[in-house]
Amino acid sequence: MIELKTLNKKALSEFISSGKYRSDAFLPITKHRAESQIRNPKADDDQTLLILAYEDEKLAGYVGCLPDFFLIDGKKFRYAWLSTLFVSSDFRGKRIAQKLLDKAFEEYSGNIAITEFTPEAESLYNKIKFFKYIQAKEGKRFYLKTDFQNIIPAKKTQLKTLKPFFKLSDFFFNSLISFKNSFQEKPDFKFEILSEIDDESKDFIIQFPSNRTADEINWFVKNPWILEGGKPDSEYLFSSYSKQFKYFWIKIFNAHNEFEASALLLLRDGHLKIPYLFANNNLQNFIDFLAYFSEKNRVKQITSYQTDLNSEIENNGNFPKIHSRNMERRYMFHEKMLSHLPLNFKPNFQDGDGDCALT
Structure with missing residues (x-):
């Protein structure tokens, strides 16, 4: 049975300060990245920053979310970038990556964006058929x-x-x-x-x-x-x-x-x-x-x-x-995010938008 846990700013802070993040076979986040996520001025207190997948109380995988927003006609359009996605090889074949992604989609009402993905991750995103490419940057x-x-x-x-x-x-x-x-x-x-x-x-x-x-x-x-x-x-x-x-x-x-x-x-x-x-x-x-x-x-x-x-x-x-x-x-937006944005909306990303400037 796969159990999913979502961590917002408060929960992530407690997770890090308690030392629980180091109790499994691998780390779902580093201390300094967690502290940075918690201080993100674009993140609300209740937004999910990290989703953990457990099987029999053992960490199986995780997905990280970086909250962001566009200002459209003076109003905030909130969404998140997928910043990490990992499933341990010990738990492969159990559709854990799909479960983690589905939970991220649920937490952000489908308003999910991705960039700087590996070829393997891009293959997965294309396979699930929820993401669409928007205009790439040359x-x-x-x-x-x-x-x-x-x-x-x-x-x-x-x-x-x-x-x-x-x-x-x-x-x-x-x-x-x-x-x-x-x-x-x-x-x-x-x-x-x-x-x-x-x-x-x-x-x-x-x-x-x-x-x-x-x-x-x-x-x-x-x-x-x-x-x-x-x-x-x-x-x-x-x-x-x-x-x-x-x-x-x-x-x-x-x-x-x-x-x-x-x-x-x-x-x-x-x-x-x-x-x-x-x-x-x-x-x-x-x-x-x-x-x-x-x-x-x-x-x-x-x-x-x-x-x-x-x-x-x-x-x-x-x-x-x-x-x-x-x-x-290349950039990919969830199809629901595209449907929520104004028609022909152009994000006008600079090089550092998303998590590109953070790594």
Whole structure:
């Protein structure tokens, strides 16, 4: 007999503080991710954040929900992102994943969205036939350094034994690239690098449409799902620690000392993302800053779904990229969610919307 338990903010807090979350063979959530979920300013006290499936009092699986909302005509349309879904191999074949999903659908009246899913998860979502694709985001990945030691063995496992050779090749080529880029000068315009959004930035970004306010962005910057420098917990199957995981809030000023652009950058193990970008028409200064920042922080690659920015970087002969490729981020909405939204509603997601900026 499968028993399902739903945890809202209060229940999740008690679950974590009691230590019960560590009492099973695997973790359904980490302490720091739970604390972040509890502090989510877009979550109501009674909304479900985590659903646990038990069989004979043994944890069999779980699904995590990240509450969110759209403001439509001044009213909140509440929904949730599926952030985790896992069923232990000891309990496979008992339709536990389906039961967990059905419970999530029930808790949110079908208003469920998903993105950044694995191929296996996508196959499951297509199989149950409740989800529909909405318009995907087109992006770019810009390579600034070589990374043969990780990319080639991941694609061709039979070449793993050659990893020391690939590592040596990376050292050689990246030394040449670093020497070439070492002549990158510090931008001559004013810029600031902060750890979170300040009051001046709040006043600046309020003029742009966004699904997250400054305070909502600061929430996950101050309460990250991934901690830097720690050892990954083998009992948790999703991201929890990285050698490098850091947010940067960037402020860019023009030659007249006028605030013209701001952005949230996320640097994880040499991979830079741009979850949020708020800018007036001119992006050249931000691009120059990005080149400078990338060299100073040894960025290996940049992934961005900021269409205008990507187009300008692609056509910028001075930007220190060695290769680029197209990316696509797919989104799925539950069919009931689509029926509840206004006809032809466009969510206008930025790179970081959903749980993308949290991992």
